[in-house]
Amino acid sequence: MQTLSKPDESRLWADIEALSAITLPDRPWTRRPFTPLYAQGRAWLKREMKSLGLEVSQDAASNLIGRLPGANPSLPPLMIGSHTDTVTGGGRFDGIAGVIVGLEIVRMISESGIVLDHPLEIVDFTAEEPTDFGVSTVGSRGMVGNLSDTMLGSKDPEGRILSECIAGAGGSPERINDSSRRSGSVAVYLELHIEQGPVLIQAGLPLAVVTGIVGIGRYQITVTGQPDHAGTTPMTMRRDALTAAGELFVKLESICRESYSAPVVGTVGVVNVSPNAANVVPGEVTFRLEVRSVDPALIDTVCERYLSEARRMIESRGLAIRIEELTRSEPVNVSDLILDTLQSNCERTVGKGTEVPRIPSGAGHDGNQLSRIAPIGMIFVPSLGGRSHCPEEWTDIGPIALGAEALARALLELDKKL
Numbered sequence: 001m002q003t004l005s006k007p008d009e010s011r012l013w014a015d016i017e018a019l020s021a022i023t024l025p026d027r028p029w030t031r032r033p034f035t036p037l038y039a040q041g042r043a044w045l046k047r048e049m050k051s052l053g054l055e056v057s058q059d060a061a062s063n064l065i066g067r068l069p070g071a072n073p074s075l076p077p078l079m080i081g082s083h084t085d086t087v088t089g090g091g092r093f094d095g096i097a098g099v100i101v102g103l104e105i106v107r108m109i110s111e112s113g114i115v116l117d118h119p120l121e122i123v124d125f126t127a128e129e130p131t132d133f134g135v136s137t138v139g140s141r142g143m144v145g146n147l148s149d150t151m152l153g154s155k156d157p158e159g160r161i162l163s164e165c166i167a168g169a170g171g172s173p174e175r176i177n178d179s180s181r182r183s184g185s186v187a188v189y190l191e192l193h194i195e196q197g198p199v200l201i202q203a204g205l206p207l208a209v210v211t212g213i214v215g216i217g218r219y220q221i222t223v224t225g226q227p228d229h230a231g232t233t234p235m236t237m238r239r240d241a242l243t244a245a246g247e248l249f250v251k252l253e254s255i256c257r258e259s260y261s262a263p264v265v266g267t268v269g270v271v272n273v274s275p276n277a278a279n280v281v282p283g284e285v286t287f288r289l290e291v292r293s294v295d296p297a298l299i300d301t302v303c304e305r306y307l308s309e310a311r312r313m314i315e316s317r318g319l320a321i322r323i324e325e326l327t328r329s330e331p332v333n334v335s336d337l338i339l340d341t342l343q344s345n346c347e348r349t350v351g352k353g354t355e356v357p358r359i360p361s362g363a364g365h366d367g368n369q370l371s372r373i374a375p376i377g378m379i380f381v382p383s384l385g386g387r388s389h390c391p392e393e394w395t396d397i398g399p400i401a402l403g404a405e406a407l408a409r410a411l412l413e414l415d416k417k418l
């Protein structure tokens with residue numbers, strides 16, 4: 001079998017820099033989905049894919065796909081992917097490292113003269129991060145048939161409709177359900193991603209194998225009180241929606257701080273106050289919360305308990321509450337075959353004496369959705385300070401190159417095994 005060529009660190013770095021430089025200039029690194037910047041980033045990626053000889057297309061959910069034909073076209077594709085959209089102010093490596101590594105693996109395979117049996121698809125999944133529509137992993141949901149009509153019809157604060165944005169990004173939302181991929185139509189989905197946590201950086205290790213990915217329950221809650229003059233309304237006569245919602249923020253934190261059979265985290269990350277004026281008692285507050293765990297039953301238990309307590313607290317104040325479930329993604333466990341294949345190829349790449357730990361992902365990924373139709377696997381590379389989703393997000397190019405080599409080796413092995 002031909003020898004696999006090594007990844008080229010300077011090429012990898014140049015790609016990461018080129019793509020991450022496409023950002024809001026005053027808010028690095030930001031490339032929100034369904035924006036001109038996002039389209040600019042994808043145009044760059046399309047050019048790169050074409051320059052590598054990949055067949056470039058977009059599916060009904062607008063996922064951007066570069067395909068390398070295999071020796072046996074009847075086999076389902078091997079898939080490597082991630083995302084090029086970012087949260088606001090925090091996406092220098094989150095997602096793009098995985099897509100860029102996919103491009104580099106195509107180069108490594110071509111330079112080595114290797115022809116895979118399976119086709120290989122490199123995918124930039126649309127809108128992996130939570131969108132202003134309240135839906136995350138939009139493209140991968142669409143690819144596996146898990147993007148509901150409700151989600152497609154959801155509106156953002158500007159009144160845009162998600163299905164129209166998908167169409168504007170190159171998809172065909174009316175075909176999403178008919179063209180979704182079925183179980184077995186993808187041989188395996190692999191992703192390299194930054195860890196976004198402290199394990200690797202604290203241990204001084206370059207690679208980890210991901211054992212599983214948390215599930216996430218996301219809700220939107222609207223608390224309705226009554227707007228009043230902030231100066232003339234006595235404290236005893238107020239129906240202040242913000243102080244009431246504030247109690248709910250602290251309640252989520254205290255419930256999630258209790259100890260459970262598996263880790264649980266809860267966050268309120270989006271809050272909108274109306275009318276949001278210094279001299280008006282807030283009449284209405286809408287906020288979005290999420291609860292995460294590797295144990296789906298725990299997500300259910302914690303969410304049910306929190307939502308019933310929230311309802312009781314708001315009604316005891318004489319205010320109104322409306323609770324809407326936004327999305328639910330299920331936790332995923334990686335199969336032993338994929339774990340062992342990634343483990344052995346990571347160890348072979350980093351060399352004897354360097355440990356390759358196995359850790360769960362507290363972050364959600366497109367793998368949550370792809371696991372509905374295919375076996376998945378992930379490799380982590382270190383995050384400086386364990387931080388992510390912030391301008392300080394940083395990963396050295398060395399571990400990214402090692403991850404590219406390990407993932408490429410695992411891919412070649414799975415090409416023969418699957």
Ligand code: HGY
Nearest residue numbers: 128129130362363364
């Ligand atoms: O939110 C997450 O866990 C991921 O960064 N999208």
Ligand code: MN
Nearest residue numbers: 087094129389
């Ligand atoms: Mn992210």
Ligand code: MN
Nearest residue numbers: 094095128193
């Ligand atoms: Mn990500």
